[in-house]
Amino acid sequence: MKTNKNIANLSNEELFEHAKKGGQTPYFGELYRRYIPMVYGLCLKYLGNESDAQDAVMDLFEDVAQKISRYDIQHFHTWLYSVAKNHCLLRLRKEKQSFFVNIDEAIMENGDYFTLLDKEKSNEEASALAFCMNELGEEQRRSVEYFYYENKSYADIVSITGYTLSNVKSYIQNGKRNLKNCILRVLMKG
Amino acid sequence: MNLKDYIHGQRHGKEANRLEREVMNDPFLQDAIDGYDSVEGNHASSLETLERRLILPQKRIDRRVWLWVAAAVMVLLIGIPFLLRQPDIKEEVRVASSEKATKEEEAAVLSPQKDSALMADKLELGKEENIKPSVQPALAPSPENRSMVVEAEEVISSAREKISSQEDKSLSVEKTTVKAKTRNIKQPQSDEMAVKGRIVDMKGEPIIGATINLKNSTLGTVSDMDGNFAFIVPKEGKGTLIASYVGMDTAEIPLEANVGDIKMKEDTELLSEVVVIGYATQRKSSYVGSVSKVKVPVPVFGEAEFITYFKKYYDKGICKDQSIVFTVNCYIDANGHVESIVIKENSCPSLESEIKRLLLGSPQWTQKNRKITLKVEI
Numbered sequence: 361m362k363t364n365k366n367i368a369n370l371s372n373e374e375l376f377e378h379a380k381k382g383g384q385t386p387y388f389g390e391l392y393r394r395y396i397p398m399v400y401g402l403c404l405k406y407l408g409n410e411s412d413a414q415d416a417v418m419d420l421f422e423d424v425a426q427k428i429s430r431y432d433i434q435h436f437h438t439w440l441y442s443v444a445k446n447h448c449l450l451r452l453r454k455e456k457q458s459f460f461v462n463i464d465e466a467i468m469e470n471g472d473y474f475t476l477l478d479k480e481k482s483n484e485e486a487s488a489l490a491f492c493m494n495e496l497g498e499e500q501r502r503s504v505e506y507f508y509y510e511n512k513s514y515a516d517i518v519s520i521t522g523y524t525l526s527n528v529k530s531y532i533q534n535g536k537r538n539l540k541n542c543i544l545r546v547l548m549k550g
Numbered sequence: 551m552n553l554k555d556y557i558h559g560q561r562h563g564k565e566a567n568r569l570e571r572e573v574m575n576d577p578f579l580q581d582a583i584d585g586y587d588s589v590e591g592n593h594a595s596s597l598e599t600l601e602r603r604l605i606l607p608q609k610r611i612d613r614r615v616w617l618w619v620a621a622a623v624m625v626l627l628i629g630i631p632f633l634l635r636q637p638d639i640k641e642e643v644r645v646a647s648s649e650k651a652t653k654e655e656e657a658a659v660l661s662p663q664k665d666s667a668l669m670a671d672k673l674e675l676g677k678e679e680n681i682k683p684s685v686q687p688a689l690a691p692s693p694e695n696r697s698m699v700v701e702a703e704e705v706i707s708s709a710r711e712k713i714s715s716q717e718d719k720s721l722s723v724e725k726t727t728v729k730a731k732t733r734n735i736k737q738p739q740s741d742e743m744a745v746k747g748r749i750v751d752m753k754g755e756p757i758i759g760a761t762i763n764l765k766n767s768t769l770g771t772v773s774d775m776d777g778n779f780a781f782i783v784p785k786e787g788k789g790t791l792i793a794s795y796v797g798m799d800t801a802e803i804p805l806e807a808n809v810g811d812i813k814m815k816e817d818t819e820l821l822s823e824v825v826v827i828g829y830a831t832q833r834k835s836s837y838v839g840s841v842s843k844v845k846v847p848v849p850v851f852g853e854a855e856f857i858t859y860f861k862k863y864y865d866k867g868i869c870k871d872q873s874i875v876f877t878v879n880c881y882i883d884a885n886g887h888v889e890s891i892v893i894k895e896n897s898c899p900s901l902e903s904e905i906k907r908l909l910l911g912s913p914q915w916t917q918k919n920r921k922i923t924l925k926v927e928i
């Protein structure tokens with residue numbers, strides 16, 4: 361039997377390989393333990409209070425241990441996300457007739473935009489990007505620049521620019537969207 | 551930077567930026583951060599507690615095994631002596647032996663006293679010995695033992711009978727179960743009688759799960775897969791059976807032993823509207839949610855509209871060749887309906903019933919809670 365020290369050194373993927381077989385093994389235990397902060401945070405978001413969220417984390421431990429061997433799971437991370445979220449939503453449905461989930465931020469922040477910002481680019485792509493950055497409005501351009509070129513965090517950008525946190529987030533999201541559209545147009549014409 | 555640090559307020563610098571980029575592509579992470587940002591609390595300690603409770607799953611399993619073993623041992627410890635003892639005898643035996651012991655003590659204490667007293671005690675002791683069963687465990691029944699055992703058994707079995715007969719009754723009264731419990735009905739006593747019958751709809755099709763009750767009592771049952779029912783009622787002679795089912799008019803039938811087929815008629819009243827919101831349904835009148843209220847426009851109906859209405863619908867054959875002029879007072883109540891009709895003047899008395907009919911049957915009046923005076927000339 362592997363000692364605790366060895367288990368702690370395994371990667372999430374390796375742990376999952378063992379945990380897949382099912383049951384509350386030490387492998388599963390360690391894997392779930394690493395996810396506790398994320399699961400707890402998610403439960404806080406949907407259930408709205410600490411004690412319900414804590415109960416949910418405990419319930420999910422057993423729930424996930426059972427389910428992990430039953431399904432063909434490609435990606436543990438995304439699978440756990442849906443199991444946890446569904447558990448919380450199901451719980452909410454039992455308690456209330458209607459509840460509100462704020463989707464604004466989720467819509468704002470998601471999206472795998474084709475912006476070339478994080479990627480290797482050819483000369484042509486690089487000049488397209490540079491051109492489009494100039495086409496952006498001032499707030500969007502500054503926010504995108506600070507975030508992607510200077511690796512500043514949201515909080516940093518707030519201090520530098522004086523924009524509010526939510527504005528910084530939306531400038532970056534909208535900026536990315538505009539960049540994507542612009543770059544595609546430029547590259548198509550070219 | 552790991553999530554914990556970010557949660558605890560470390561939001562500046564390159565590492566924070568890196569996490570934030572990760573968040574953009576990971577909705578799981580996004581939701582988690584949203585949770586910490588939206589709920590107040592000492593998250594660090596909560597997380598610590600959770601980890602402690604979930605850590606070392608082996609110990610958890612061991613503890614479980616322990617619990618099972620402990621539970622099994624407890625059951626054995628309690629169960630075995632319980633099975634072995636015969637309660638009445640042993641208690642008496644214990645009582646007897648303890649009484650005996652105390653008596654012996656008393657006797658010993660009394661010994662320096664008079665002989666007669668001692669003799670009397672001994673005699674009493676002797677008597678007790680004869681009357682009380684032997685001290686030995688109840689496995690060797692003396693005649694008296696046996697009779698006691700038999701008595702005890704009789705008591706127990708009659709108690710059991712009482713319990714089971716009560717259970718039968720309470721089961722048959724259970725109105726909410728759909729499964730018919732009429733199968734194992736026991737034979738009625740001399741002061742009771744069985745009621746049997748079948749519930750069908752207007753087409754003669756059996757109705758499953760309809761409720762049949764004896765009026766003003768808790769006795770009743772539900773109909774089975776063939777619509778049949780049977781239950782036991784006191785043999786008082788008169789009574790009424792009430793058959794009910796969702797969507798049908800409730801039927802009342804005089805009580806008799808063989809009721810035959812009870813035909814139930816469909817309830818023509820429409821069910822109230824139901825609004826579907828996400829995964830829950832609520833009656834339109836009571837929901838509070840994100841669906842915006844839709845106002846159904848109610849047409850204005852007042853004096854002028856009534857006059858038009860009257861002219862349109864009154865029976866023109868009644869006062870054919872006469873001029874029609876009348877004045878009527880009435881009251882519009884809180885629901886917009888007419889009440890307290892008083893006809894003040896009427897050129898054609900035969901029209902009176904028409905006036906009343908059309909007033910009472912008019913559409914809902916817009917302005918409510920007021921007295922009105924109508925003057926109509928045709």
